[in-house]
Amino acid sequence: MVLHLQALAATIGLVLSMLLWVRGANPAIYAFIACGVFLAYVTYGWIKDTIKVLDRTRRHGLILGFFGVAMFAFSYAMVPLYHILCHGNVALPESASSHPVDIDIMFEKYRGLPIAITVSESQLELGSGESRLVYVTLENHANKALDIKLSISTNPRTIKPYFGLVTPDVIHLPAWERTQFPIEVKFNADVPDDLWQTAILLLFQDINGVGELGKTDAWEKMHHAEQIGVRS
Amino acid sequence: MRKLGYWLSTTNHKDIGSMYLWFSLLMFLAAGAMALLIRVELSQPGRILLEPNLYNQMVTMHGLIMIFGAIMPALAGFANWQIPLMIGAADMAFPRLNNWSFWLLPVGFGLMGSTFFMEGGAPNFGWTMYAPLSTTYGPPSTDFMILSIHVLGLSSILAALNIIATIINLRAPGMTYHRMPIFVWSWLITAFLLLAIMPILAGTVTMLLTDRHFGTSFFSAAGGGDPLMFQHLFWFFGHPEVYVLVMPAFGIISEIIPTFSRKPLFGANFMVYAIACIAFLSFIVWIHHMFVTGVSVEVKIFFMFTTLLVAVPTAIKVFNWTATMYKGALTFETPMLFAIGFLFLFTLGGFGGLMLGIVPADYQYQDTYFVVGHFHYAIVTGVYYSIVAGVYYWLPKWTGRMYSETLGAWHFWLSTIAANLTFLPMHFLGLAGMPRRIPDYALQFADFNQIVSIGGFLFGIAQLIFVYAVIKVVFFKQGEKATAQVWECAKGLEWTIDSPAPHHSFLVQPVVTKSVHEWD
Incomplete structure (x- = not known):
């Protein structure tokens, strides 16, 4: 129950801070990072507890599933990596130029x-x-x-x-x-x-x-x- | 209705394996028909049958369906049927997940096939989906193709996860990693490879989708992105994907050759190391698909060397198969014919790969029919031959009936003549400068194209013999009854149970005391 509440609080905090950040409230980025770290911590705790109670086969299934998710994330990580390695700068996925x-x-x-x-x-x-x-x-x-x-x-x-x-x-x-x-x-x-x-x-x-x-x-x-x- | 319910909900690995194989055959026939339409169009210069946009759609769908719908499901079918039998497991580790993995396939291909009936037609930019052809210029159906790739990718990821969990956890007592059959080893490595690359493809096509509709510019130079990055991401998936197709084929051939040579596999451990080595190298060769895109000389040299390095473990495998046959008491039943055909023709395709891997030579071959010829030697006479060999090899175990050797021999010889007639002249066309993916060509290419088209149709006819031989055994129960052992010198747990393999494979847990490669 505590875990669920923690996860809910972290998620709501993450969404709210992101909205504030998008709207231009610069200090919101710190709240966003803090909520993100907290959510990652809660998720880690959940995975650890879940893995502990699973049998060997299911544990392997879960770990392999996370590996698949991590590889999906890696495909996005390759975008800035590509720009740094091939062009010497970071990716610019957003297109609008804000300056004259x-x-x-x-x-x-x-x-x-x-x-x-x-x-x-x-x-x-x-x-x-x-x-x-x-x-x-x-x-x-x-x-x-x-x-x-x-x-x-x-x-x-x-x-x-x-x-x-x-x-x-x-x-x-x-x-x-x-x-x-x-x-x-x-x-x-x-x-x-x-x-x-x-x-x-x-x-x-x-x-x-x-x-x-x-x-x-x-x-x-x-x-x-x-x-x-x-x-x- | 009850039967349909049974097949929709079955969790038995043999049923699911059979469904994978039948689905694969269906897709093979569909994509094969597209190949024949392509060959009709190219049988003479000028427009014959297909309007150019439809031709491009045919080329795209032929590639996508053959790779994701025919070859991969066929190999997954083998994995489902054989892995539990070979390691002494009752079933796959996650039987319900296994059922879901399969039933995602018809959904995915339903989506993909539906694109033919949409406004603007099916995707028409080749199976490689290069941006901006698939972003700025892609037809509306591209979104359906992307969704279908997500569905198919999920199916592959779940299947890979299941296979790894099965092999790691459900081996019979005494079945150490060292004693595992090469087919199981090849699938273990392949499954890891699949699990690593399919999410990359999923991420890449998601970027395509957001570029098309959500204002991002991953592949658009106008927004600070780079279309070339698509090629990097795609081939980071795409090259290991080729090995995903080839490595289980290596496993099948490694089972067949010792049986019909009546000798244990030469250097079995090295075979495993070689497969692992190929899997590792497959991640560091992708730029050989992009030598002409302007990458720096240092990068080209590095990737040329890594590409050529793949030849070393591959040569070890070819050497070991040859050494297994050396001084063996060879007999030439249909599986062995196809295995030997694989050995010769896959090696020939591999030589084409070496030529393409050499940077200055690649400048000439890039985007020509040489590449098409090379790829089809590797996939048709390589992977497809091994699938056919595997079907003939294990069909008696699956159905309890022997297939007709006469039909098998006809199938082999016709296929082999036709495959060479089809794919060898493609190399000459490429060397003479005929570009790939064109619906029309200059007059000087007409003669070879005619030969290729004749070969293509002959190959298609030869496959009907295969379909007939299989249907005869499966549906009409014609053919001699098969014994449990089936082949005189076949080794492994699957040959200890009855033919056809019973619904519950092992009533008593088998205990393994020695490797399938240790013969008395």
């Missing part, structure tokens, strides 16, 4: 595209689920109209899926004209907890051939592009 992330906004034009670029903000601080508009101004310094495409990359590259970047398709910019458009930067999903800083690079290129990524003059010559009209 610094984002640097950078820009680049490909192969001397004759435009001037300015952005309204070069640094942002965004939390999970937040969004912000960044205004980009382009000024055409050429004597002809340009059709400009904007590509965006992130550093590290793996972070790109977390961003929801709303950008224009193709920007038509007449000669010597200026235009301004917004880019919406937001975190679509929770980001990894160890990410504190990232950068977004805005890359501008002319879709009519000049400055297309990877296709240099040497490439043009090699593929005789002018003769066969690849770029028409």
Whole structure:
């Protein structure tokens, strides 16, 4: 009877302290640990008493059963072990990042595209689920109209899926004209907890051939592009 | 109705053993039919019969059912029938638990089979269940598969616990550990292995479940987890699991070869040490399944060496079986034919394993049909052959009737020709670069695939002979009456009781005075 009451008290204490802990009452962790240790002690006492009264076969059955339960627990223990051994850090099974992330906004034009670029903000601080508009101004310094495409990359590259970047398709910019458009930067999903800083690079290129990524003059010559009209 | 009630509630180890064996046969036929559908699809390039998603479902379910539904229950059936008889026990240590262990199986496979009729179809990511295929991209039925694995795992854990408690506590007076038959030893070690690994699988699939529905990210990089960790956890279970299948097979073969060689088993103690050694090594080789996942060179070298080290105790066993036959008065009854077939073909499969264990060579073989060929040599011509050999060997003891040797010989020769026709060309296909788990392939693989498909169907037909031979004896009571001894030189307590073995095996407690390996 005493054992049952002890086990009940320990379990209720464990659940209550866990609830308080989850709700942010930091000292509750000590109560949680204390209740956990007490429950383990009570369980140990129960196992010891039970094993004592069992016959040899049942005792073996019980011990083997506990071994199975321990191996189940071991499968979970392998999670932090794996992260420590293979990545040098502990596992992060929870996904939400609670802190904001610094984002640097950078820009680049490909192969001397004759435009001037300015952005309204070069640094942002965004939390999970937040969004912000960044205004980009382009000024055409050429004597002809340009059709400009904007590509965006992130550093590290793996972070790109977390961003929801709303950008224009193709920007038509007449000669010597200026235009301004917004880019919406937001975190679509929770980001990894160890990410504190990232950068977004805005890359501008002319879709009519000049400055297309990877296709240099040497490439043009090699593929005789002018003769066969690849770029028409 | 009363009969159904009897089978639902029976606690007799022989009844439960029989149920395990019949259930296993049923599952074997179901998963075998899936294998044949796979082979129809692959008999020619292009789409023949199965839509690619259904093909993937067939591949997944074939693997899961064969391993968890056919092979493991068959071996558990042998354990139930033979262990109490061989150690002189009245029954298993926990007879009711034993009944429950069995009846969990139909429940588990009912759940698994039902996934075929669900929206999105059955699981389609292979029996290895790699994340994120089984998490982000898994069909809704994946949850049922996870539950079914929990049920089947519980069944295996309870069976293992029962077997260990039986062997430790219920041995007849004089049956010391040293005198125990190798089959019993092999099951004792296997049961410990099962008890250690099945909870790991349970934990891993629970993580899959919480990743799918409860917001955890054990295997999701987006949340700080790692999909590669699934492979580590899975193979930490998966490789010892292969030995769970193979080691009782070693035990069966170690019983059959001395009987038909009319000589005691050569180096019986070493056989036990070798099994224990293989069991230990099985825990430190799992990364050989993951050589191409980017693990460091040092880790690869360590796991390559441990993998190759498994060859040493295995070679000891093969040597001891061969030495047992050397200068023996051999006769070639069906169990012996299958045992010799096992010896040759399992060794061939083992060589394939050695090739796969070598890191630079594995880069070429990884995820090709070479792996499929190797695995099927080990499991079909290894484990399945030993199961068939065991059934032929002990069937007269179980039923009191001799099976037909003619049918047995036909079964063996057809199976052996067909198995080689099926699984040998798979190695060539793999070496030529054909990937595994694909419903279609490049034209240059067509010829070998046709041969494999023909071999597969021939193998299927050969197994019908086996089913016929068994049904003839069990249901139609055809065949000569078997004596208690059955085989001239069979040793052990099970041969001292009548054939068929009576409901209560030993009316008088047997006393053991010498080992089955000590012959006069």
